[in-house]
Amino acid sequence: MSRFLIACGGTGGHLAPGIAVAEELEARGHSSCLLISTKQIDSRLCEKYERFEFRRMPGAGFSAHPLRFARFVAGQAKALTFARRTVREVRPDLVLGFGGFTTAAVALAARGAGVPVAVHEANRVPGRAVRFAASMARRVYLPPGVQRSGIGPAALRHVGMPVRREFVRVARARACAQFGLDPERKVLLVLGGSQGAGALNEWARGSVAAFAAEGVQTVCVTGPGHSQREDAESAGAGGRTVRSVFLPFCDDMASLLSCATLVVSRAGAGTIAELIRMRVPALLVPYPHAADNHQEANARFFEQQGGGFTVAQEFLGDLTREAIEVLGNDWLLAQFAGNLQRLDRNDPLAYIADDLERLVREPSKSDVAPALVP
Structure with a gap:
């Protein structure tokens, strides 16, 4: 030993x-x-x-x-x-x-x-x-x-990047039930990394209604500086309500990623490795002040490999429209997932x-x- x-x-x-x-x-x-x-x-x-x-x-x-x-x-x-x-x-x-x-x-x-x-x-x-x-x-x-x-x-x-063995997909219905989500609806998951991301949190809050109108649920992990879980319901099409959830922290990311249809996230290497392992497409928003601009390099490689798209933080105003377009394109989502599976062969x-x-x-x-x- x-x-x-x-x-x-x-x-x-x-x-x-x-x-x-x-x-x-x-x-x-x-x-x-x-x-x-x-x-x-x-x-x-x-x-x-x-x-x-x-x-x-x-x-x-x-x-x-x-x-x-x-x-x-x-x-x-x-x-x-x-x-x-x-x-x-x-x-x-x-x-x-x-x-x-x-x-x-x-x-x-x-x-x-x-x-x-x-x-x-x-x-x-x-x-x-x-x-x-x-x-x-x-x-x-x-x-x-x-x-x-x-x-x-x-x-x-x-x-x-070595990923913990616990990162294994679970049945989506069970995962959604764990977080109070409807498994019949798509889920947009917003992640800011382990520290949270104020710009993405603000964007997520401002976009909940737009996603709800499309029948898409929003889950945002806000970061440990936010103390309480927040649940809300917004008006969706046909008078049906659509849930949004804001969590300060999640210690079961495998289940949360099993719920997600699409992720919006910073571009840390750890997050990207977990997205690849869990086969979840993403729109990556690199942190513009990261040392040596390493998140930009991470995000561009992820995009080149076909796992999703990169969106600069200065264009956050366009992110809601782009996310809705991707969420509505099941063929593109399937292509992204297949590319992520290829990336996870080793x-x-x-x-x-x-x-x-x-x-x-x-x-x-x-x-x-x-x-x-x-």
């Missing part, structure tokens, strides 16, 4: 794949300690995984603003001290980082202790932490087709777990990349 230290805190897009890998490693007889942030979203996501060891790591994300940059530097100093102590206590066989401010300090601490490092980047533009940690990593997992200078073929593996989770086991078991023989299914 091997022991892994997984740095995955800060956002759902970092934490969810960390949990996915920990679950897979646990099923293979290994143990993991997961380093997370002190953010509310981390605490909420961890609630259903009590069997894992979580340690909350100090630190703050990068910012160019002078005051926040000073906070970032101070936080990284604390994080490095914390990471060094944790590596000594946990004594991992390997450290795996998923980006974010938890990764850089742990990679440094691991290298200083002679522990091999692996890093995973799901976004199509690698973030600062991964770019930094890649220079000291035995293994760097990047999305298919993404290259990075300075990473040799011995270290580089092209693989997608199993990144098994691939990564296999590779991590090889790194630990046979470090001198682990530099030849096994092939993915074409």
Whole structure:
């Protein structure tokens, strides 16, 4: 049995794949300690995984603003001290980082202790932490087709985002009943990522009546800053009412995605991976202030692969009309779903777990990349 230290805190897009890998490693007889942030979203996501060891790591994300940059530097100093102590206590066989401010300090601490490092980047533009940690990593997992200078073929593996095994479609009638929805009607699901998205929340509220007039139900996950579920009914065609639901958080995304006919969402890599796994077409609205504009790159790749369309936030005024057009085109929805099924032929989770086991078991023989299914 091997022991892994997984740095995955800060956002759902970092934490969810960390949990996915920990679950897979646990099923293979290994143990993991997961380093997370002190953010509310981390605490909420961890609630259903009590069997894992979580340690909350100090630190703050990068910012160019002078005051926040000073906070970032101070936080990284604390994080490095914390990471060094944790590596000594946990004594991992390997450290795996998923980006974010938890990764850089742990990679440094691991290298200083002679522990091999692996890093995973799901976004199509690698973030600062991964770019930094890649220079000291035995293994760097990047999305298919993404290259990075300075990473040799011995270290580089092209693989997608590991998704938790719980993401399996359930019967739509049962899923809709769970959220108080009519399974005979289409559902538009609006997601803003683990932090929520104010612009999408506002758009969803302003568009409920237009979708109800078309017989389409609206569900919006508003983000953890909103404390209560809100249910409402709007007038639909023929005098029938159509339901809308606003949720602050959902800890059963597999069921919620099983309800959805179409998703409107930000373009984080984690959300896109879950859309692909669940075969749900989407209109992606990249967050315009994302670091290195990585959400734009994610969304364009998703569009090029035929999973849906990209809509710039500056054109939110056109989004309602476009969503209604897509929802009314069953042929197009079926084409999108088929393309998403094609994108999900590989199993990144098994691939990564296999590779991590090889790194630990046979470090001198682990530099030849096994092939993915074409």
